[in-house]
Amino acid sequence: MPESATKSNQDRPLRIFLSSTARDLETHRRAVAETIDHYGQLSLKMESFGARPGSSLEVCRELAAEADALVVVVAHRYGWVPTPDEGGDGERSITWHEVEAAVEAGKPVFVYLVDPEHPWTHTKEQDRLTEPGADPAAVAHAVQKLGELKEFLSARVRETFRGPDDLAKKVSRDLGNWLVRRRQGGSGPPAAIDLDRDQIAAEHFAEQAAVRFSVTNLSRAQQKVGLHLVVEEVTPSEVVRLRKAGAILKEFDLEAELGGPGEIDLLAGKPVQIVLAAGESEAFRLVLRGQEGMVYRCALAATLRELERQQESRVSSAEFVIEFPIRSAVLLRQRRQAG
Amino acid sequence: MIDQRVEQPCPKCGTKFALHSRPIIDVDRQPELYARFLADELNPKACGGCGLKLTLDTPSIVVRRHWIGVVLANPRPIPIELASKVVHTFLSETPDLGLPPDRPVLVTGNDEQLRRVIRSDPDDRFCTVRFDDLTRRNWAQEIVALNVIADAYLEHDLPEQAYWVYESALATFPELYFHRRFFDTLELTALAAGDRIAGGLIEPRSAPDDLELKRQALEPQRPELPEWLAHTHLCFFEDDRYFDQPVQLWNVRVELLQLDEQETLPFDRAELHLTGVTPQAILPQEPSRLERGVMRILIVLAVAAARQMLPGDPLDFAWVNNLTGAFFQLDWERMSAAEQAQLKQIYSQYTGRDLVQDFALDDSG
Numbered sequence: 117m118p119e120s121a122t123k124s125n126q127d128r129p130l131r132i133f134l135s136s137t138a139r140d141l142e143t144h145r146r147a148v149a150e151t152i153d154h155y156g157q158l159s160l161k162m163e164s165f166g167a168r169p170g171s172s173l174e175v176c177r178e179l180a181a182e183a184d185a186l187v188v189v190v191a192h193r194y195g196w197v198p199t200p201d202e203g204g205d206g207e208r209s210i211t212w213h214e215v216e217a218a219v220e221a222g223k224p225v226f227v228y229l230v231d232p233e234h235p236w237t238h239t240k241e242q243d244r245l246t247e248p249g250a251d252p253a254a255v256a257h258a259v260q261k262l263g264e265l266k267e268f269l270s271a272r273v274r275e276t277f278r279g280p281d282d283l284a285k286k287v288s289r290d291l292g293n294w295l296v297r298r299r300q301g302g303s304g305p306p307a308a309i310d311l312d313r314d315q316i317a318a319e320h321f322a323e324q325a326a327v328r329f330s331v332t333n334l335s336r337a338q339q340k341v342g343l344h345l346v347v348e349e350v351t352p353s354e355v356v357r358l359r360k361a362g363a364i365l366k367e368f369d370l371e372a373e374l375g376g377p378g379e380i381d382l383l384a385g386k387p388v389q390i391v392l393a394a395g396e397s398e399a400f401r402l403v404l405r406g407q408e409g410m411v412y413r414c415a416l417a418a419t420l421r422e423l424e425r426q427q428e429s430r431v432s433s434a435e436f437v438i439e440f441p442i443r444s445a446v447l448l449r450q451r452r453q454a455g
Numbered sequence: 456m457i458d459q460r461v462e463q464p465c466p467k468c469g470t471k472f473a474l475h476s477r478p479i480i481d482v483d484r485q486p487e488l489y490a491r492f493l494a495d496e497l498n499p500k501a502c503g504g505c506g507l508k509l510t511l512d513t514p515s516i517v518v519r520r521h522w523i524g525v526v527l528a529n530p531r532p533i534p535i536e537l538a539s540k541v542v543h544t545f546l547s548e549t550p551d552l553g554l555p556p557d558r559p560v561l562v563t564g565n566d567e568q569l570r571r572v573i574r575s576d577p578d579d580r581f582c583t584v585r586f587d588d589l590t591r592r593n594w595a596q597e598i599v600a601l602n603v604i605a606d607a608y609l610e611h612d613l614p615e616q617a618y619w620v621y622e623s624a625l626a627t628f629p630e631l632y633f634h635r636r637f638f639d640t641l642e643l644t645a646l647a648a649g650d651r652i653a654g655g656l657i658e659p660r661s662a663p664d665d666l667e668l669k670r671q672a673l674e675p676q677r678p679e680l681p682e683w684l685a686h687t688h689l690c691f692f693e694d695d696r697y698f699d700q701p702v703q704l705w706n707v708r709v710e711l712l713q714l715d716e717q718e719t720l721p722f723d724r725a726e727l728h729l730t731g732v733t734p735q736a737i738l739p740q741e742p743s744r745l746e747r748g749v750m751r752i753l754i755v756l757a758v759a760a761a762r763q764m765l766p767g768d769p770l771d772f773a774w775v776n777n778l779t780g781a782f783f784q785l786d787w788e789r790m791s792a793a794e795q796a797q798l799k800q801i802y803s804q805y806t807g808r809d810l811v812q813d814f815a816l817d818d819s820g
Binding site for chain 1: 602605606609610614639640642643644646647649724726727
């Protein structure tokens with residue numbers, strides 16, 4: 117039976133393989149992985165493979181082939197080249213092998229190449245010439261092969277990126293569209309909540325933090341959306357920060373008062389109805405007020421009701437944590453006295 | 456005498472008209488008068504005889520269940536001592552009112568500001584500063600800069616160093632101890648530091664121990680202020696200019712507020728905000744240029760020390776340095792030769808270095 121026909125497979129998160137060199141693209145990889153997580157999908161990356169039997173090349177090719185899609189990011193390094201002893205050909209890098217495996221398995225490949233004009237502070241392939249004991253011939257070969265890899269990848273639909281944020285935005289857009297198309301084909305979750313993690317902070321205000329997120333209707337039907345904040349856990353914070361004066365936050369359209377664990381209906385009492393057409397997204401800004409000196413582990417949830425069939429479903433965002441540091445001597449004194 | 460209904464002749468045609476002088480508007484007892492106040496129809500705007508435009512601003516008191524509003528209607532900014540006296544007189548002479556023990560008093564410069572407060576538009580929050588804070592000199596901008604430095608230490612789990620940033624300012628200007636927000640932070644950093652002892656101290660001791668010494672030395676000098684000043688608030692709007700005078704940089708940390716549905720004042724929910732405008736109704740008390748110069752030198756030195764001790768370079772440091780440096784340059788140019796000489800001497804005592812050289816100042820006199 118094909119995978120897409122089984123209910124369990126319809127509901128499972130999609131596995132998206134992340135292929136790139138590691139050290140020079142660490143922040144980029146993290147940004148892409150977070151984007152994948154935001155869509156409620158599973159990112160497969162070398163950092164999380166753990167110990168597996170078989171050679172690394174074999175494992176990577178297998179995972180890339182089994183994944184539902186592959187995201188490949190290439191900048192200025194060619195990366196590890198498996199030797200014939202390691203199962204490779206001594207020419208193609210691990211990234212190349214992974215892309216090939218996904219292509220051979222008929223999986224979609226999303227290609228992101230660094231903008232050659234973008235300033236780059238990490239070591240480039242050619243910079244290895246300055247390393248002690250560098251083999252000029254090997255470096256020159258790697259530079260040439262990097263060019264060939266980029267040519268190979270350029271034959272596919274590709275996008276250039278500048279920094280990690282730019283990359284994350286483009287991956288988010290492409291994955292979002294792909295997920296919509298997949299959903300229209302009858303699989304995957306009915307919606308995605310894309311959380312802008314960078315905005316979650318109680319940096320300047322003792323009692324409020326800003327959360328920005330969007331909800332995308334990935335189904336073919338028009339959906340009425342309900343929004344909820346699920347507080348999973350509340351624990352004390354030990355962090356002490358000074359209370360700063362900040363900018364005035366005016367633009368928030370949703371707000372919630374964080375209390376104990378539980379669920380908060382973000383649209384309760386609001387004279388609005390949110391209805392999303394197929395493939396449509398809506399962005400939200402939520403201001404959260406919490407108690408000084410507490411940490412809240414939360415997630416956002418969207419309930420979706422198909423207007424035609426009145427069928428209901430629910431999706432959740434990735435979890436996020438908001439910390440409201442201790443900002444007053446009174447509270448700190450109480451904590452110290454309580455031991 | 457307050458709350459009088461008086462007749463005045465028009466200065467142009469002599470036509471008599473009635474006006475309220477210093478009205479006391481009790482919302483529950485005089486709803487009609489309150490409605491006229493809200494509609495800005497308490498006093499005529501023009502002479503009924505000749506049409507001469509009249510400006511008949513008068514101090515007013517609006518009595519609400521949860522708070523009392525006082526409109527100063529002062530034609531020019533006044534010192535806090537005078538403003539306090541005016542408010543005290545209004546409230547203590549108001550029949551059946553007296554000085555409320557804990558009911559907040561909202562003081563505005565003009566009646567339109569009080570109306571804006573009452574309208575309670577969510578997009579039009581007002582700034583509040585406590586009267587007792589206004590009795591102290593305006594070190595707000597410097598306290599904000601110290602905050603940035605201390606916070607950087609806290610972020611790197613060095614609360615004991617954060618404490619000594621404040622202590623160095625306090626050692627030079629003991630009056631800071633009586634600044635509510637300065638003291639709160641001083642105590643917070645001391646508690647966070649616990650028994651950790653910062654390096655490089657001539658007399659090593661923990662921050663709480665040092666704070667206790669400060670407390671013993673300074674508490675007896677605490678100025679005695681009437682309690683009602685602590686719940687009397689100057690209220691103003693950032694966009695409002697009601698005196699025809701240049702905008703001054705005031706730089707005071709204010710609490711942004713809006714009356715809630717029950718018309719109470721949710722101070723616990725107020726947002727801390729650094730305003731850059733003068734509220735106009737009350738004159739801020741500024742330290743002298745020389746004192747400001749000394750404080751700014753302390754800040755620049757504290758930033759330099761933090762930069763040496765902490766990894767990276769917090770972005771806020773550049774902001775603090777640029778702002779402090781720019782204001783310092785500006786003040787330097789306005790100082791007398793004697794003040795400049797004094798500052799150079801102080802700097803040399805602190806650092807053993809030359810102020811003019813270090814800050815690239817114009818020393819041509």
